[in-house]
Amino acid sequence: MRIGELAERTGTPRRMLRYYEEQGLLVPDRSPNGYREYCERSVDRVLQIRGLLDSGLPTRVIKQILPCLKQPRSIHVAGATLETITTLERERERMTQRIECLIRSRDAISDYLEAVRGARRPAGAGGPERPAAADYDLAVSA
Amino acid sequence: MRIGELAERTGTPRRMLRYYEEQGLLVPDRSPNGYREYCERSVDRVLQIRGLLDSGLPTRVIKQILPCLKQPRSIHVAGATLETITTLERERERMTQRIECLIRSRDAISDYLEAVRGARRPAGAGGPERPAAADYDLAVSA
């Protein structure tokens, strides 16, 4: 498939697909006319890239992680440099920290939303607009 | 405590603490001489901010999330605008996606590392250096 289709199927601007390639995250073939030609697996790959970027990982790190996610059932153990392994271990640790931070915050948001819903009496249900902001504290038995 | 101590205790450059304040994430008191004065809870708050920033959230979003994490046992239900609630729900969803993406990738890294360790025979244990990179595939029964 060409860049346009991949862009559409992944919801990614063409610009970004070229950028990821420039960063070495994507290596499409080229048609005789110079057009980029992507394989089917590129779709998941791009989705992975975007997810990791959105989770705060820089392309440089994603580039090192991607080989671990290659295709299912086949793990590419290439150039397993001591240094690469160390990097992966370090990044895995950082990812764990991120996960913990995100889970903590997400749960806190959930608690908050639940508390707000509890506090929202359907009393003033008549008006869908409540312009002035309420400002009070809720004691919660954690 | 003043900015220097907070910086040291959180491992954060002073520059960043001022920046977070500029973005409305931190609101320290001011001493009569103009120095910023932080309370004890600022330490955790800064750590939270940094963790979320590192997880890909922009300050604009963190600003909306922070009130949910305020102090333990007391949830501040302030200005619970319909719009704020909607935003929080949306961001919570995105955080969940990030978490899933990170977990998937982290697990893949773990599998990879395990496979590499398995492949690393202590056979050539004599030489601590193995300059040339091995390049092969491992079939793994997922």
Added chain:
DNA sequence: CTTGACCTTCACACAGATGTGATGGTTGGA
């Protein structure tokens, strides 16, 4: 009083991810 270690504000610089547009080649259908 002076020195050094703090603090203030301000401003410019940078890197990374992304937006936008100019300029031009390829290709397939009206």
Added chain:
DNA sequence: TCCAACCATCACATCTGTGTGAAGGTCAAG
């Protein structure tokens, strides 16, 4: 044949989070 819809490269701009440093105020200790 010519137009529309793709594609290519290149260059510049933007936004965010950071780094760095200048110019100057505060304060405690020598």
